Amino acid sequence: MKLVMPDGRRVRAEQKRSERRELIVLAAERIFRQHGYHAASITDIIDAAGISRGSFYLYFDSKDAVFLQLIERFVGFITEALQVVDPKLPEPAKRILENVQRVVDVAFDHPDLTMVVLRESRGLNAQVDAKLDRLYGLLHEMVEGALVNGDKSGLTRKVNEAVVATALIGAFKEVFLWHLALPVAETPEREVLAESLFEFGIRGLLVSP
Amino acid sequence: MKLVMPDGRRVRAEQKRSERRELIVLAAERIFRQHGYHAASITDIIDAAGISRGSFYLYFDSKDAVFLQLIERFVGFITEALQVVDPKLPEPAKRILENVQRVVDVAFDHPDLTMVVLRESRGLNAQVDAKLDRLYGLLHEMVEGALVNGDKSGLTRKVNEAVVATALIGAFKEVFLWHLALPVAETPEREVLAESLFEFGIRGLLVSP
Amino acid sequence: MKLVMPDGRRVRAEQKRSERRELIVLAAERIFRQHGYHAASITDIIDAAGISRGSFYLYFDSKDAVFLQLIERFVGFITEALQVVDPKLPEPAKRILENVQRVVDVAFDHPDLTMVVLRESRGLNAQVDAKLDRLYGLLHEMVEGALVNGDKSGLTRKVNEAVVATALIGAFKEVFLWHLALPVAETPEREVLAESLFEFGIRGLLVSP
Amino acid sequence: MKLVMPDGRRVRAEQKRSERRELIVLAAERIFRQHGYHAASITDIIDAAGISRGSFYLYFDSKDAVFLQLIERFVGFITEALQVVDPKLPEPAKRILENVQRVVDVAFDHPDLTMVVLRESRGLNAQVDAKLDRLYGLLHEMVEGALVNGDKSGLTRKVNEAVVATALIGAFKEVFLWHLALPVAETPEREVLAESLFEFGIRGLLVSP
DNA sequence: GATGAATGAGGATTCATTCAT
DNA sequence: CATGAATGAATCCTCATTCAT
Numbered sequence: 001m002k003l004v005m006p007d008g009r010r011v012r013a014e015q016k017r018s019e020r021r022e023l024i025v026l027a028a029e030r031i032f033r034q035h036g037y038h039a040a041s042i043t044d045i046i047d048a049a050g051i052s053r054g055s056f057y058l059y060f061d062s063k064d065a066v067f068l069q070l071i072e073r074f075v076g077f078i079t080e081a082l083q084v085v086d087p088k089l090p091e092p093a094k095r096i097l098e099n100v101q102r103v104v105d106v107a108f109d110h111p112d113l114t115m116v117v118l119r120e121s122r123g124l125n126a127q128v129d130a131k132l133d134r135l136y137g138l139l140h141e142m143v144e145g146a147l148v149n150g151d152k153s154g155l156t157r158k159v160n161e162a163v164v165a166t167a168l169i170g171a172f173k174e175v176f177l178w179h180l181a182l183p184v185a186e187t188p189e190r191e192v193l194a195e196s197l198f199e200f201g202i203r204g205l206l207v208s209p
Numbered sequence: 210m211k212l213v214m215p216d217g218r219r220v221r222a223e224q225k226r227s228e229r230r231e232l233i234v235l236a237a238e239r240i241f242r243q244h245g246y247h248a249a250s251i252t253d254i255i256d257a258a259g260i261s262r263g264s265f266y267l268y269f270d271s272k273d274a275v276f277l278q279l280i281e282r283f284v285g286f287i288t289e290a291l292q293v294v295d296p297k298l299p300e301p302a303k304r305i306l307e308n309v310q311r312v313v314d315v316a317f318d319h320p321d322l323t324m325v326v327l328r329e330s331r332g333l334n335a336q337v338d339a340k341l342d343r344l345y346g347l348l349h350e351m352v353e354g355a356l357v358n359g360d361k362s363g364l365t366r367k368v369n370e371a372v373v374a375t376a377l378i379g380a381f382k383e384v385f386l387w388h389l390a391l392p393v394a395e396t397p398e399r400e401v402l403a404e405s406l407f408e409f410g411i412r413g414l415l416v417s418p
Numbered sequence: 419m420k421l422v423m424p425d426g427r428r429v430r431a432e433q434k435r436s437e438r439r440e441l442i443v444l445a446a447e448r449i450f451r452q453h454g455y456h457a458a459s460i461t462d463i464i465d466a467a468g469i470s471r472g473s474f475y476l477y478f479d480s481k482d483a484v485f486l487q488l489i490e491r492f493v494g495f496i497t498e499a500l501q502v503v504d505p506k507l508p509e510p511a512k513r514i515l516e517n518v519q520r521v522v523d524v525a526f527d528h529p530d531l532t533m534v535v536l537r538e539s540r541g542l543n544a545q546v547d548a549k550l551d552r553l554y555g556l557l558h559e560m561v562e563g564a565l566v567n568g569d570k571s572g573l574t575r576k577v578n579e580a581v582v583a584t585a586l587i588g589a590f591k592e593v594f595l596w597h598l599a600l601p602v603a604e605t606p607e608r609e610v611l612a613e614s615l616f617e618f619g620i621r622g623l624l625v626s627p
Numbered sequence: 628m629k630l631v632m633p634d635g636r637r638v639r640a641e642q643k644r645s646e647r648r649e650l651i652v653l654a655a656e657r658i659f660r661q662h663g664y665h666a667a668s669i670t671d672i673i674d675a676a677g678i679s680r681g682s683f684y685l686y687f688d689s690k691d692a693v694f695l696q697l698i699e700r701f702v703g704f705i706t707e708a709l710q711v712v713d714p715k716l717p718e719p720a721k722r723i724l725e726n727v728q729r730v731v732d733v734a735f736d737h738p739d740l741t742m743v744v745l746r747e748s749r750g751l752n753a754q755v756d757a758k759l760d761r762l763y764g765l766l767h768e769m770v771e772g773a774l775v776n777g778d779k780s781g782l783t784r785k786v787n788e789a790v791v792a793t794a795l796i797g798a799f800k801e802v803f804l805w806h807l808a809l810p811v812a813e814t815p816e817r818e819v820l821a822e823s824l825f826e827f828g829i830r831g832l833l834v835s836p
Numbered sequence: 837g838a839t840g841a842a843t844g845a846g847g848a849t850t851c852a853t854t855c856a857t
Numbered sequence: 858c859a860t861g862a863a864t865g866a867a868t869c870c871t872c873a874t875t876c877a878t
Contacts, residue, residue, distance in 0.1 A: 009878090013840090013841090016841090017841090020841090035332070036332045036333070038247040039332075041867080041868065041869085042868075042869065042870085043867095043868085043869095051842080051843095052842060052843045052844060053843080053844060053845090053869095053870085053871095054841095054842065054843050054844065054870095054871085054872080055841080055842055055843070056870095057869095057870070057871075058841070058842075062869080062870080063868095063869070063870095119329070119331065119332075120328070120329040120331075122328070123245050123248075159405065159408055159409060160397070160401070160405040160408070163384060163388075163397070163401075163402060163405040163406070163409070164405065164408075164409045166380075166383050166384050166387045166388075167380035167381075167383060167384050167405075167406060167409050167410065168380070168409075169383055170379040170380045170381070170382050170383020170384060170386075170387075171375075171376035171377070171379045171380040171383075172376075172379070173379050173383060174375050174376060174378055174379020174380075174382060174383075175372060175375050175376050175379060177379075178375045178379075179372075179375075188369070188371075188372065192369065192372075193372060195369075196368065196369040196372035196373060196376075197372070197376060199368055199369070199373075200368060200372070200373045200376050200377075200413070201376065203413065204409070204412065204413015222858095250850090250851065250852085251851075251852060251853085252851080252852095260859085260860095261859060261860045261861060262852095262853090262854095262860075262861055262862090263854085263855085263858095263859060263860050263861065264858085264859055264860070266852095266853070266854080267858075267859075271852075271853080272851095272852065272853095431837095435837095454750050456665040457750070459871090459872065459873085460872075460873060460874085461872080461873095469838085469839095470838060470839045470840060471839075471840055471841090471873095471874090471875095472837095472838060472839050472840065472875090472876085473837085473838055473839070475873095475874070475875080476837070476838075480873075480874080481872095481873065481874090537747075537749070538746070538747045540746065540747075541662070541663050541666075541746075542663070577823065577826055577827060578815070578819065578822075578823040578826070580815075581802060581806075581815065581819075581820060581823035581824070581827070582823060582826075582827045584798075584801050584802045584805045584806075585798035585799075585801060585802050585823075585824060585827050585828065586798070586827075587801055588797040588798045588799070588800050588801020588802060588804075588805075589793075589794035589795070589797045589798040589801075590794075590797070591797050591801060592793050592794060592796055592797020592798075592800060592801075593790060593793050593794050593797060595797075596793045596797075597790075597793075606787070606790070610787065610790075611790060614786065614787040614790040614791065614794075615790070615794060617786055617787070617791075618786060618790070618791045618794050618795075618831070619794065621831070622827070622830065622831015636857090640861090640862090643862090644862090647862090668846080668847060668848085669847075669848060669849085670846095670847080670848095678863080678864095679863060679864045679865060680848095680849085680850095680864075680865060680866090681850085681851080681862095681863060681864050681865065682862080682863055682864070683849095684848095684849070684850075685862070685863070689848080689849080690847095690848070690849095838878105839876105839877100839878085840876100840877105840878100841875105841876095841877095841878105842874105842875085842876085842877100843872105843873105843874085843875075843876100844872100844873105844874100845871105845872100845873100846870105846871090846872095847869105847870085847871080848868100848869095848870090848871105849867105849868085849869090850866105850867085850868080850869105851864105851865100851866100851867095851868105852864105852865105852866100853863105853864085853865100854862105854863085854864075855860105855861100855862095855863090855864100856860100856861105856862095856863100857859105857860085857861100857862105
């Protein structure tokens with residue numbers, strides 16, 4: 001039956017469908033950000049999206065499912081933003097700063113999403129946890145790797161890589177959380193933020209800053 | 210009537226009351242840590258405390274109230290642990306390291322409490338938020354002050370104090386969260402952790418490390 | 419407009435319409451049998467029929483309406499199968515056995531339908547109940563009549579006609595329900611079943627078996 | 628804690644608890660009978676029982692759980708009512724009639740319960756199905772056994788035992804269903820019913836009635 | 837006619853809080 | 858003081874039915 005639908009109409013239908021999904025995701029993003037996962041009800045989300053209860057379940061299987069979608073989206077953004085820095089290429093510090101800048105961009109391009117994910121996403125749902133575990137695993141690996149490489153190549157001081165990696169990740173998280181919660185007027189420019197994060201988190205580790 | 214109760218009895222009664230309260234707080238600490246605020250039910254808490262449903266409400270007005278109690282306790286511990294470092298006194302870096310060490314001690318002496326507070330305390334309740342705002346305000350003030358002083362006295366590099374303060378706080382939070390969640394066997398000694406945090410967060414900022 | 423449609427086209431249209439209806443009825447038969455009335459969803463039925471949600475409602479006003487259709491169909495089959503036995507004609511017992519055989523044939527020719535109707539059709543819908551009341555009324559009348567006649571003509575023993583009629587009907591229902599649920603391999607031949615039913619239900623009542 | 632409750636109070640508490648449970652069971656019996664399992668809502672049941680939504684779940688885990696309770700109760704009644712008839716003891720037919728009478732008593736002592744169970748209990752829940760399978764298994768076994776024995780001892784005619792057992796069970800079910808649905812005024816006395824059922828179902832099978 | 841996206845009333849279940857004993 | 862049975866608002870989710878295309 002579905003296959004008989006004229007191509008033009010099918011394409012338009014699918015587009016509309018994904019627009020509608022997007023509508024829900026955006027509403028969910030906003031609502032989860034405002035109320036937190038638990039306090040946010042499906043009613044809140046559908047009201048925000050301007051759709052009916054039934055429609056919500058037409059696009060998502062459950063409350064958890066939208067949340068998972070948000071997590072996946074965030075993980076995707078961050079993963080795309082990060083590029084492994086080869087310490088043998090020239091100007092590794094600059095490459096790192098670019099990574100920092102891109103991550104900051106993700107946070108500021110998707111402030112609600114970022115807050116939702118950073119604030120309280122652990123322990124709500126097994127799939128969500130798995131996704132986040134993979135993201136954090138990746139981040140740790142990247143940062144630890146960079147620190148080990150930096151040490152080997154004489155670029156950075158010797159530190160407890162595992163702890164410092166965790167600390168760095170936490171530094172970023174808190175800065176995002178803090179500055180995204182602030183009214184825009186009081187937030188520094190993204191470039192300033194990226195620069196400051198780099199300055200604090202990385203410069204201090206360099207042997208010759 | 211009760212107020213005329215012979216002193217001995219009143220004292221004993223009050224002591225028993227505060228022991229019972231403590232019992233509940235400790236149970237709540239453990240349960241909130243295990244399940245998170247929302248998933249933890251009053252039933253879980255009273256079972257863990259070995260008291261009746263009614264008794265719980267004899268000691269606390271609501272679920273939120275116990276949670277607030279935990280927050281207050283944590284805020285108290287941290288506040289006590291921190292001492293303003295006068296940059297004019299000798300060895301300011303050592304004073305700072307001592308502060309770091311004391312904060313680490315709070316986290317490891319009260320792992321459940323620390324995790325509860327750090328994990329998901331924001332946005333649950335206005336009073337809780339207020340308490341945490343004051344704590345974070347204090348922390349920011351202290352750290353920013355130290356950075357400004359450090360800069361003035363030529364001890365530390367010039368950085369964006371506000372951002373770096375936030376980053377530092379986040380670094381500590383993440384490290385605590387991460388290492389308290391780990392099985393004890395895999396966690397480094399408190400001293401190593403304190404040292405690593407200092408090494409990463411402060412040393413890098415010093416002009417002459 | 420439509421009414422002025424050239425005859426050929428109208429006939430073909432109506433034929434197509436009734437083919438489509440039949441398609442739905444058959445699907446509903448199967449689905450109701452598999453899941454039961456309540457657990458069977460419109461989605462199940464339209465999927466089984468390979469039609470769209472909208473189309474279903476083009477042919478039937480509601481879920482109840484298809485169900486009613488099934489009931490009507492069954493009632494029709496049974497009514498057609500039964501012929502009043504005139505006790506004055508020769509070999510009345512043989513006539514009765516033929517009736518039994520025809521009813522058994524209906525059950526085995528339409529196993530899904532029969533199970534649906536026998537299993538849980540009461541109390542779902544007023545119209546359905548009315549239809550079934552009429553069917554059962556008819557059956558009772560026939561059987562009671564036969565028993566009264568049988569008694570008068572000295573063919574059968576004197577029994578409480580009303581109760582025995584009910585019992586007979588129940589015996590048939592249970593045997594159908596039971597044997598239609600069985601895998602075909604384990605079911606006796608229709609003739610055996612008809613014979614056994616007759617043997618049990620009627621022979622025992624005969625004065626001279 | 629519970630164990631410290633003075634004995635008198637505990638006993639009274641447990642008694643009250645089981646009275647309350649009974650209240651719910653009786654309400655459920657009535658409601659399920661009136662509306663059928665699916666159409667009956669928890670709201671209907673708690674309204675009928677005059678208790679709150681929460682209280683219902685204090686006594687039963689789910690809607691299914693009360694239903695299962697009903698099934699179990701019915702199965703218990705029937706099982707208790709039936710006693711295996713040893714064909715070697717004197718007057719086996721009389722023993723059988725007593726069994727019939729006791730089963731009829733169960734049905735008329737618990738008309739709502741009986742109708743609920745007989746009408747539509749299959750396929751709602753795995754546990755319920757299991758319980759009923761066991762009951763029907765038992766019934767079949769008993770009846771088939773009796774028929775085999777009856778044949779061996781020359782008491783009854785040779786019939787297809789399996790089919791006749793099913794037919795007998797169906798006869799009983801239909802008679803109960805029918806007569807319990809009737810206004811009391813139109814229903815024959817229990818003794819008449821038992822006698823008629825015996826007359827129809829068993830006498831006819833006897834070699835020398 | 838045919839389609840399937842959209843609707844929303846209705847249902848089962850949970851859990852913080854109260855209060856009579 | 859202590860208890861735990863009782864409460865009911867709130868939540869997630871389903872599914873028969875409608876209607877614009």
